[in-house]
Amino acid sequence: MEKYELTPEQQQMLERADRYFVSLQNVEKVYPKGGKVVCDFNLDVEKHEFIVIVGPSGCGKSTTLRMIGGLEEISAGNLFLDGEYSNFKPSKDRKMAMVFQSYALYPQMTVFENIAFPLKINVFPVVKKDEACIVARQMTECLKKPDVTSAIVRESANTKLTGAKPVEYVMARLNVVRACAKELLKFDWNDPVAAAKKIAELEAFVAAREEESRAQGLELRENGELFRDGAPVIVREKLSRDEIAERVFRAARILDLGPYLDRLPRELSGGQMQRVALGRAIVKNVSLFLMDEPLSNLDAKLRLTMRSEIVKLHNSIGATTIYVTHDQTEAMTMASRVVVMSKGFIQQIDTPANIYNHSANLFVARFIGSPSINLFEGEYDGDSIRVGDGYRMQMSEAFQAAYRAFYARKIEEFERCLEGFDDIERRQKSIEYIHKIESALADSAPPIVVRKKKENLFTRLGKRFGKKQQTTGVLREREVAAEKLGKLKEALEGKFTLTLGIRPENIGVMRAEGAPAEGKLVAETSAAELLGAEYDLHFELFGRNFIVKAPAQGNYAVGDKLLVTLCEENVIVFDPVTGDRIN
Amino acid sequence: MNDASIFFLEKKKPKKRVNVSKIVSFFILLIVCGLFVFPFVYMLGTSLKTEEDIILHPLGIFPAKGGWTLSNYTGFIIRDGKLDNVPKWMFNSFVTCIVSIAVTLIICTLVAYAFAFLNFRGRKMLFTTLIMTMTIPSVIGTTAQYSMYANIGTLTKLIANPVYIYFWIIMPGTAGVFTVYLLKNALDAIPPEIVESARSDGASNLRIYFRIVMPLIKSTLLLIGLFCFTGSWNSLLWPQLLLSGTGEQGYLTITVALIGYTNQVDGWSAKAVAMATSAFSMIPILIIFIFTQRRMIEGMATTGVKR
Numbered sequence: 047m048e049k050y051e052l053t054p055e056q057q058q059m060l061e062r063a064d065r066y067f068v069s070l071q072n073v074e075k076v077y078p079k080g081g082k083v084v085c086d087f088n089l090d091v092e093k094h095e096f097i098v099i100v101g102p103s104g105c106g107k108s109t110t111l112r113m114i115g116g117l118e119e120i121s122a123g124n125l126f127l128d129g130e131y132s133n134f135k136p137s138k139d140r141k142m143a144m145v146f147q148s149y150a151l152y153p154q155m156t157v158f159e160n161i162a163f164p165l166k167i168n169v170f171p172v173v174k175k176d177e178a179c180i181v182a183r184q185m186t187e188c189l190k191k192p193d194v195t196s197a198i199v200r201e202s203a204n205t206k207l208t209g210a211k212p213v214e215y216v217m218a219r220l221n222v223v224r225a226c227a228k229e230l231l232k233f234d235w236n237d238p239v240a241a242a243k244k245i246a247e248l249e250a251f252v253a254a255r256e257e258e259s260r261a262q263g264l265e266l267r268e269n270g271e272l273f274r275d276g277a278p279v280i281v282r283e284k285l286s287r288d289e290i291a292e293r294v295f296r297a298a299r300i301l302d303l304g305p306y307l308d309r310l311p312r313e314l315s316g317g318q319m320q321r322v323a324l325g326r327a328i329v330k331n332v333s334l335f336l337m338d339e340p341l342s343n344l345d346a347k348l349r350l351t352m353r354s355e356i357v358k359l360h361n362s363i364g365a366t367t368i369y370v371t372h373d374q375t376e377a378m379t380m381a382s383r384v385v386v387m388s389k390g391f392i393q394q395i396d397t398p399a400n401i402y403n404h405s406a407n408l409f410v411a412r413f414i415g416s417p418s419i420n421l422f423e424g425e426y427d428g429d430s431i432r433v434g435d436g437y438r439m440q441m442s443e444a445f446q447a448a449y450r451a452f453y454a455r456k457i458e459e460f461e462r463c464l465e466g467f468d469d470i471e472r473r474q475k476s477i478e479y480i481h482k483i484e485s486a487l488a489d490s491a492p493p494i495v496v497r498k499k500k501e502n503l504f505t506r507l508g509k510r511f512g513k514k515q516q517t518t519g520v521l522r523e524r525e526v527a528a529e530k531l532g533k534l535k536e537a538l539e540g541k542f543t544l545t546l547g548i549r550p551e552n553i554g555v556m557r558a559e560g561a562p563a564e565g566k567l568v569a570e571t572s573a574a575e576l577l578g579a580e581y582d583l584h585f586e587l588f589g590r591n592f593i594v595k596a597p598a599q600g601n602y603a604v605g606d607k608l609l610v611t612l613c614e615e616n617v618i619v620f621d622p623v624t625g626d627r628i629n
Numbered sequence: 630m631n632d633a634s635i636f637f638l639e640k641k642k643p644k645k646r647v648n649v650s651k652i653v654s655f656f657i658l659l660i661v662c663g664l665f666v667f668p669f670v671y672m673l674g675t676s677l678k679t680e681e682d683i684i685l686h687p688l689g690i691f692p693a694k695g696g697w698t699l700s701n702y703t704g705f706i707i708r709d710g711k712l713d714n715v716p717k718w719m720f721n722s723f724v725t726c727i728v729s730i731a732v733t734l735i736i737c738t739l740v741a742y743a744f745a746f747l748n749f750r751g752r753k754m755l756f757t758t759l760i761m762t763m764t765i766p767s768v769i770g771t772t773a774q775y776s777m778y779a780n781i782g783t784l785t786k787l788i789a790n791p792v793y794i795y796f797w798i799i800m801p802g803t804a805g806v807f808t809v810y811l812l813k814n815a816l817d818a819i820p821p822e823i824v825e826s827a828r829s830d831g832a833s834n835l836r837i838y839f840r841i842v843m844p845l846i847k848s849t850l851l852l853i854g855l856f857c858f859t860g861s862w863n864s865l866l867w868p869q870l871l872l873s874g875t876g877e878q879g880y881l882t883i884t885v886a887l888i889g890y891t892n893q894v895d896g897w898s899a900k901a902v903a904m905a906t907s908a909f910s911m912i913p914i915l916i917i918f919i920f921t922q923r924r925m926i927e928g929m930a931t932t933g934v935k936r
Binding site for chain 2: 140142144147148151152153154163168
């Protein structure tokens with residue numbers, strides 16, 4: 047057979063698929079009417095990672111998660127789960143568990159039934175057991191001590207006293223399986239010879255079974271499990287009632303749901319319902335968890351405790367989790383890696399610390415951090431940055447080199463993008479490039495939803511047969527690209543205004559006393575918010591609003607004069623044209 | 630507190646509030662209720678009259694003094710020591726009702742489930758088309774249905790076979806657009822996450838329907854069952870058309886048969902029996918209604934549809 051030659055890209059694709067647990071490659075989602083919601087999504091997740099996808103509402107994060115879960119179709123790109131191509135796998139075959147914002151509990155079922163539901167309807171790999179043999183062995187054990195057993199069987203008849211069904215009482219007291227308990231209940235305990243006869247019968251039966259399995263090349267172990275060549279025989283089958291109950295109880299124990307198993311979801315509080323939803327996920331014994339804003343419906347305090355509980359759960363069961371949220375605090379505190387999204391584009395994938403300290407662009411810098419980053423403008427003249435009137439920051443050699451390299455690269459990219467508009471094949475790529483640049487510049491505030499005029503039959507007919515609107519012939523994206531290219535070129539010629547950002551904790555403040563020294567920054571507090579251990583101080587500097595954290599001992603008040611020092615090595619420099627970070 | 634304020638307080642607190650609009654609406658409802666109930670009372674009263682009584686006092690609601698009798702009831706159940714036709718008709722009607730409820734629920738719920746939870750091309754358009762067919766009166770289809778019944782019946786030589794006739798009585802009524810619409814309304818009220826999570830739990834659509842969705846729309850299903858029961862029990866035109874072909878009296882449904890009774894013009898004596906049978910035929914509907922009233926109102930409230 048002729049071997050099919052793989053292109054280098056395909057080879058790389060398969061390598062990625064093999065190496066990572068979850069691999070999303072150039073995944074896109076296009077709605078027929080709503081346009082592109084997710085663009086060029088690339089993410090590789092290793093086992094045991096806790097990935098948080100974060101972004102403002104409508105940025106495509108939930109859609110991405112639903113594509114991984116198989117609830118949305120993937121328009122383009124490849125999804126690999128555990129090395130398997132999974133674009134078209136139905137949801138139930140993806141070996142993952144999903145937790146929804148609205149919990150999605152089945153309202154007519156009790157907590158127990160809710161958690162047991164996935165167990166009842168699926169087949170699971172279990173070690174093959176010889177049930178008859180187990181029953182026979184347990185029965186023999188019980189018959190060998192007839193006094194104890196018969197006493198318990200007699201006790202079990204008094205359901206009022208035991209508070210359980212006879213079968214279950216016997217099961218629990220003698221630690222036997224259901225079938226054995228039933229046999230014991232049926233057994234005639236008044237007959238003195240019956241027990242001895244039965245024991246002999248059962249032992250002969252077990253011996254016969256052992257012989258039989260040996261003939262098939264199997265080994266029947268003491269606990270009834272069947273082994274072949276030293277390895278257990280695994281079969282996929284439905285779980286027995288007792289096994290389901292055991293698994294549910296185990297999950298309930300982990301999540302402290304024991305007392306609520308008989309309740310209906312509507313009798314639970316929000317936190318408990320969320321725990322039930324988690325229970326339903328962990329009971330499936332899968333390694334991938336998808337969570338879609340699971341904490342958004344909880345109140346602030348509960349959210350805090352559930353946050354740490356989810357992380358603990360993730361660590362204790364060794365799962366891989368992909369978690370979607372719009373709350374940057376959740377992203378920072380829970381994730382091992384954060385994916386920041388805006389308008390369908392990935393802005394940055396990195397650890398929380400790097401996302402915070404080395405934000406890739408203006409969007410990430412604005413979105414992550416509370417209170418948010420302080421942004422201001424400064425004029426760069428090839429050597430230093432001048433901010434406001436008089437304040438100067440000397441820039442290092444390394445920065446100057448990085449600056450030149452950055453703009454040379456960007457200008458080249460934009461020129462290529464502009465050329466792309468003339469080429470039909472590359473046009474889409476160019477348009478997407480501009481969209482991506484725009485997404486990086488987008489404000490982190492949720493977009494204002496413009497209510498579309500509702501379409502009905504007449505408006506649609508009007509659109510189809512009415513006068514066509516004249517299009518200008520020039521794409522909006524092309525104009526934007528040309529404009530931005532012009533601005534970028536200015537950056538390498540003389541002075542250029544850059545956007546600077548500094549995190550609140552990198553600004554030092556002191557109460558200013560007397561006349562300020564030369565070259566020092568002085569500002570007046572416009573608001574002082576005491577948060578207990580610290581203050582959030584608002585003031586105006588360089589014509590921008592600044593927020594700074596200050597210790598509570600300072601006793602700040604509105605109108606205080608502050609001496610401000612900027613920690614210059616922590617200032618992040620952004621290019622205002624593309625929004626990307628320069629240093 | 631000064632005197633003026635005490636006076637003010639006393640004035641503000643009336644001893645008993647008389648709600649005029651409530652009283653007026655109560656009386657209007659009472660009158661309407663009376664209008665509705667009167668024919669039934671008259672029917673019941675007449676069915677208890679003796680033959681002479683009917684002739685002498687046809688307008689009296691209840692039998693005259695000493696004229697109360699149950700002979701009209703005993704007469705049609707057992708006549709001359711043999712089982713009369715009425716129990717047979719009741720049985721026919723019951724079978725029709727139960728089969729049509731079962732088939733309706735199966736067909737319509739599956740259709741509604743597909744419209745509510747499955748994503749397929751042209752879903753919206755198909756549903757709109759279905760809804761649009763509601764504007765066509767069902768009587769229009771009668772001729773076409775009848776010719777289908779007759780043609781297939783002649784070809785297969787089954788035309789007078791009671792099972793074949795009953796198949797045709799039941800089937801056309803089962804796929805109701807209105808029922809689908811009701812069910813879809815109820816299904817739309819279920820949060821889609823529940824279905825999605827069941828799907829990710831590994832449940833197939835049928836299982837999702839039977840295990841998750843159906844328990845949630847119980848009251849709607851009950852409502853539909855009731856609509857279906859009354860509709861089927863009371864349907865006259867279509868069964869009459871089909872059953873008129875069979876010479877056998879025992880194959881009729883109760884509604885069709887009773888029309889035969891009440892249309893008789895000869896003498897007053899049959900009137901009492903007709904009233905008795907009518908009263909008798911009301912019993913199942915009455916019983917079902919009494920037991921399901923609460924759930925039915927619940928169902929109406931959840932589907933947001935009155936009929």
